[in-house]
Amino acid sequence: MTDEAKDQRRQALLSAALNEFFEKGFAATRMDDVAKRAKLSKGTVYLYFESKEAMFIALLESLAEPKIEMFESVMEQVESFEVAIRTLFEIVPVIIRTTEMPRFLKVLIGDSQMFPDIVALYRDAFIERALKLIAGLLTRAHNAGEICVEAPELTARIVVAPVVLSGIWHVVFRQDEASDVDLEALFRIHGDMLIRSLKAEGAK
Structure with a gap:
């Protein structure tokens, strides 16, 4: 995967995270929710961010x-x-x-x-x-x-x-x-x- 593709995936995760945080609140959001919204696996999320706090x-x-x-x-x-x-x-x-x-x-x-x-x-x-x-x-x-x-x-x-x-x-x-x-x-x-x-x- 190219660096550009990695950056696009990272930005997609951040966008999904913000949408989840906004709609559900930070406390109620799960990493699974972010992965689903970004249409990625939960494992992929952890390759970029170790926690919600890191996001x-x-x-x-x-x-x-x-x-x-x-x-x-x-x-x-x-x-x-x-x-x-x-x-x-x-x-x-x-x-x-x-x-x-x-x-x-x-x-x-x-x-x-x-x-x-x-x-x-x-x-x-x-x-x-x-x-x-x-x-x-x-x-x-x-x-x-x-x-x-x-x-x-x-x-x-x-x-x-x-x-x-x-x-x-x-x-x-x-x-x-x-x-x-x-x-x-x-x-x-x-x-x-x-x-x-x-x-x-x-x-x-």
Whole structure:
């Protein structure tokens, strides 16, 4: 089997695992269930992943890691706080609508009490990095005189809160077009509010 074929099989297993986790919860999912959904033998599954936990970690690496690295890259290149916020909130609706991140988040919330170590892994690998990234942006903008913010770490949580809520809404409460949310408009409004409320007096 070629390396490309092996990678395709691995990705098929990860996709099947996420679907099972999302529909049944992490605790209730069995390796047999993942194998059947991926149309592979249980033995084949164990050639790639030794456990459900290993699958989950692989999902974390394939879904969350690239997103946070992209955000870090964007934050390094932006010219100002306003540009950073507007760029960030142009990306967020795309991630919510076109990636598996919201479903991954739902799995975490559903099993958070039963598997605290896995939740902690996600928190450290993604949530804490995202909060640190935003807090750093706020601190730099404050020091540059662009904005006035007293508590960057706490303010960072206000910045990202609508992202988490929108992700949950997208996979839990949205059932049809009538219950959908105009994410572009929502994050444009959120960005405008942040910029206006934090803008330092006299800043351009």
